[in-house]
Amino acid sequence: MKRQGIAEALREGIAEEMTRDERVFCIGEDIGVPGGWGGAFTVTLGLSEKFPGRIIDTPIAELGFTGMAVGAAMMGMRPIADMQYGDFLFLASDQLINNAAKMRYMSGGTVKVPMVMRAPIGATGRGSQHAQSMERYFIGVPGLKVVAVSTAYDAKGMLKAAVRDDNPVMIFEHKLLYGSKGARAEPGAVDATSDIPEEDYVVPLDKAAVRREGTHVTILGWLLMAHFAAAAAEQLAKEGIEAEVIDVRSLSPIDYETIGASIRKTGRVIIVEEGPKTGGVAGEIAAGIMEHCGDALMASVVRVASADVPVPFTPILENAYRPDAVRIAEAARRLVQS
Amino acid sequence: MKTTDHPREFLLGLYHQLVLIREFEERVKFLFLEGTMPGTIHQCQGQEATAVGVCAALRSDDWITSTFRGHGHALAKGLGVQEMLDELFGATTGCCKGKGGSMHMGNMDKGMLPGIAIVAGGIPLAAGMALAFKMQKKPQVVACFFGDGAVAEGAFHEGVNMAAIWKLPVIFVCENNQYGASTRIDKVMNNTCVSDRAASYVFRGETVDGNDVLAVLDAAQRAAEECRAGTGPVLLELLTYRRTGHSRRDACHYQPKTEKEQWFARDPITRFAEKLLARGDVTEADLAAIKARIDQEITDGVERAKVAPQPTLADLTTDVLA
Ligand SMILES: Cc1ncc(C[n+]2csc(CCOP(=O)(O)OP(=O)(O)O)c2C)c(N)n1
Ligand SMILES: [Mg+2]
Numbered sequence: 001m002k003r004q005g006i007a008e009a010l011r012e013g014i015a016e017e018m019t020r021d022e023r024v025f026c027i028g029e030d031i032g033v034p035g036g037w038g039g040a041f042t043v044t045l046g047l048s049e050k051f052p053g054r055i056i057d058t059p060i061a062e063l064g065f066t067g068m069a070v071g072a073a074m075m076g077m078r079p080i081a082d083m084q085y086g087d088f089l090f091l092a093s094d095q096l097i098n099n100a101a102k103m104r105y106m107s108g109g110t111v112k113v114p115m116v117m118r119a120p121i122g123a124t125g126r127g128s129q130h131a132q133s134m135e136r137y138f139i140g141v142p143g144l145k146v147v148a149v150s151t152a153y154d155a156k157g158m159l160k161a162a163v164r165d166d167n168p169v170m171i172f173e174h175k176l177l178y179g180s181k182g183a184r185a186e187p188g189a190v191d192a193t194s195d196i197p198e199e200d201y202v203v204p205l206d207k208a209a210v211r212r213e214g215t216h217v218t219i220l221g222w223l224l225m226a227h228f229a230a231a232a233a234e235q236l237a238k239e240g241i242e243a244e245v246i247d248v249r250s251l252s253p254i255d256y257e258t259i260g261a262s263i264r265k266t267g268r269v270i271i272v273e274e275g276p277k278t279g280g281v282a283g284e285i286a287a288g289i290m291e292h293c294g295d296a297l298m299a300s301v302v303r304v305a306s307a308d309v310p311v312p313f314t315p316i317l318e319n320a321y322r323p324d325a326v327r328i329a330e331a332a333r334r335l336v337q338s
Numbered sequence: 339m340k341t342t343d344h345p346r347e348f349l350l351g352l353y354h355q356l357v358l359i360r361e362f363e364e365r366v367k368f369l370f371l372e373g374t375m376p377g378t379i380h381q382c383q384g385q386e387a388t389a390v391g392v393c394a395a396l397r398s399d400d401w402i403t404s405t406f407r408g409h410g411h412a413l414a415k416g417l418g419v420q421e422m423l424d425e426l427f428g429a430t431t432g433c434c435k436g437k438g439g440s441m442h443m444g445n446m447d448k449g450m451l452p453g454i455a456i457v458a459g460g461i462p463l464a465a466g467m468a469l470a471f472k473m474q475k476k477p478q479v480v481a482c483f484f485g486d487g488a489v490a491e492g493a494f495h496e497g498v499n500m501a502a503i504w505k506l507p508v509i510f511v512c513e514n515n516q517y518g519a520s521t522r523i524d525k526v527m528n529n530t531c532v533s534d535r536a537a538s539y540v541f542r543g544e545t546v547d548g549n550d551v552l553a554v555l556d557a558a559q560r561a562a563e564e565c566r567a568g569t570g571p572v573l574l575e576l577l578t579y580r581r582t583g584h585s586r587r588d589a590c591h592y593q594p595k596t597e598k599e600q601w602f603a604r605d606p607i608t609r610f611a612e613k614l615l616a617r618g619d620v621t622e623a624d625l626a627a628i629k630a631r632i633d634q635e636i637t638d639g640v641e642r643a644k645v646a647p648q649p650t651l652a653d654l655t656t657d658v659l660a
Contacts, residue, residue: 029519035591036520059490059526060457060518088456091491125377127439129455183587309658313439314428315376317654 004196005179009152010043013159014080016200018051021078024163025054027065028082032057040084041120041178066092066117070100073115078163086119086134086172100168101143116162122174122224122274123311123318124186131311133275135172139252139284145205146252148172148222153194154249157203165205174223190227208255210262214242216336218262220285221272222248225323229272232328241336251281260293267298268335272323277305299338304331341552341613349614352390352551354628356607359386359410361632362419365640366409366426367582375426377439382410384581387606388513389414391554392481395562401449401467401480403460406441408453411483415450417443419639429646436649437657458484458491465497468506479507479565487518489532502539507565509558510573513548519584520592533575541571548576549606
């Protein structure tokens with residue numbers, strides 16, 4: 001057992017998968033340059049020396065290297081693509097959505113695309129184009145699996161599961177949760193370290209995780225919001241409100257079994273999302289809840305999400321944009337009293 | 339180009355711009371590292387002559403597009419120190435009301451679109467702006483700044499090709515500083531001469547010493563004339579080097595020491611100062627006075643920016659739609 005942050009755990013997970021399976025390789029911008037950073041958040045630091053020729057630094061060409069990952073995957077390789085910032089997925093999305101996601105179906109089940117796309121998201125003082133919560137754009141694409149990792153344990157386990165999966169899997173990571181160190185450390189970072197077992201393990205790509213048990217209200221979140229939801233629950237507990245906190249984790253497919261079991265217990269649910277309220281993942285989950293366990297709800301579903309605006313630069317507005325523990329707790333108090 | 343081709347005051351104006359950018363960036367770096375300034379930074383120390391030379395060839399109603407590394411472009415296009423510092427401090431008096439920040443510096447009244455932080459994203463935009471000028475029969479040109487890294491993106495090739503087939507008034511200004519983030523150009527292009535790209539789209543390209551402000555000015559003036567005459571676009575590749583990290587606290591361990599030293603010895607400001615002094619009618623004292631004035635302006639600006647009005651929560655939801 002050892003204590004690791006997300007960047008470290010991912011790095012170790014990638015190295016173990018590359019050692020286990022020689023078809024696995026990494027492709028992306030600035031991920032293996034000698035004297036460089038090992039990707040924007042140090043995830044692949046040092047791996048190019050360990051795995052010569054298998055950490056591929058590309059030109060700045062997201063559509064190109066994503067398409068190459070799809071192509072290589074179809075020919076029997078297992079690429080892990082690195083999107084420097086999630087926002088650049090818009091450039092790569094044609095290859096992901098039109099090719100990677102549909103190839104299996106269009107080919108009548110004869111093509112396999114076993115690739116992983118990792119992408120950092122989150123508002124972190126960088127302004128509108130290095131901040132967006134991108135998972136919303138991919139959960140509705142049949143043929144893609146989408147997960148979001150909020151702890152080091154999950155990051156390593158889901159990375160491994162994704163590499164071993166025969167489908168395209170997108171892994172969303174949060175800039176404030178990596179635990180990147182040194183010059184790449186993030187101001188305002190939140191501790192997402194875990195105890196990591198020595199032995200090999202995987203975390204399934206389709207299961208939510210109950211992070212805290214409670215009876216009065218269910219709070220759903222993922223990435224940074226899972227942490228903020230847990231912080232809100234601590235505060236609420238002091239006031240006598242027992243919140244059950246679920247890290248949704250798997251965004252496509254969504255684990256309604258775990259979510260439903262919780263709602264059947266609490267009868268109340270808040271979905272927390274970093275990202276504009278309109279058109280987000282929370283709306284999809286809310287509809288799914290209505291279908292799966294709407295009969296168990298004692299009050300309407302509540303969403304706590306960002307305003308319907310691009311991510312502002314100025315810290316005052318960025319903080320107002322992103323839901324925090326205070327807003328989550330407020331929503332919970334109101335909901336429990338309703 | 340010789341310094342004697344230009345009047346003294348004009349040259350001192352260029353020198354002022356170069357030093358303004360350098361000192362602005364140095365102060366911003368200090369404030370950032372000190373922790374008083376929020377956000378992240380991409381700076382242009384060492385590349386000042388590209389911004390100054392190009393913008394000096396433009397008219398005030400011409401346009402520029404820029405990138406995440408846009409402080410120098412902004413100052414050269416005439417944005418004020420105060421509106422930029424205010425923006426960096428996230429104040430409502432900033433050029434984008436604090437909503438843009440370092441990577442999206444711009445001012446529509448001064449002919450600068452907010453910086454586009456998506457590599458190569460500004461290239462089709464610049465072509466589109468030029469298309470508008472052509473359709474509106476306006477004489478303006480657009481200077482589109484981007485880095486060597488942008489040349490690998492599809493957006494570069496798509497934008498440049500359309501500008502070429504429709505002869506649009508765009509000066510594509512590639513600041514080739516030898517690296518895209520930590521990646522050296524020779525790792526990501528077989529032909530590292532970016533201006534060669536123009537030939538394959540059948541328009542004129544030219545490689546220029548980007549650390550020689552007068553050479554840049556001269557090339558940009560010719561390019562602007564061609565654009566205005568309807569024989570554009572033009573691709574200018576300006577060879578230069580950043581004296582600072584790619585962003586934030588980057589220590590640049592990927593840059594060989596000898597390479598750094600060679601480029602630092604060709605610093606655009608030192609070289610231009612030497613040329614000015616060689617004219618005979620410019621003294622060390624003249625140059626020192628310019629720097630002192632700038633230092634004072636920036637110091638005053640920082641003091642004001644630190645207490646400039648911050649937005650209120652009501653500002654969060656404004657400016658989304660026109
Ligand atoms: C589409 C896209 N991909 C990647 C990045 C991340 N990134 C920001 S700057 C940069 C390097 C750009 O290099 P270059 O175009 O040469 O400009 P320079 O930084 O040298 O000024 C990279 C990879 C980005 N902003 N946009
Ligand atoms: Mg460059």
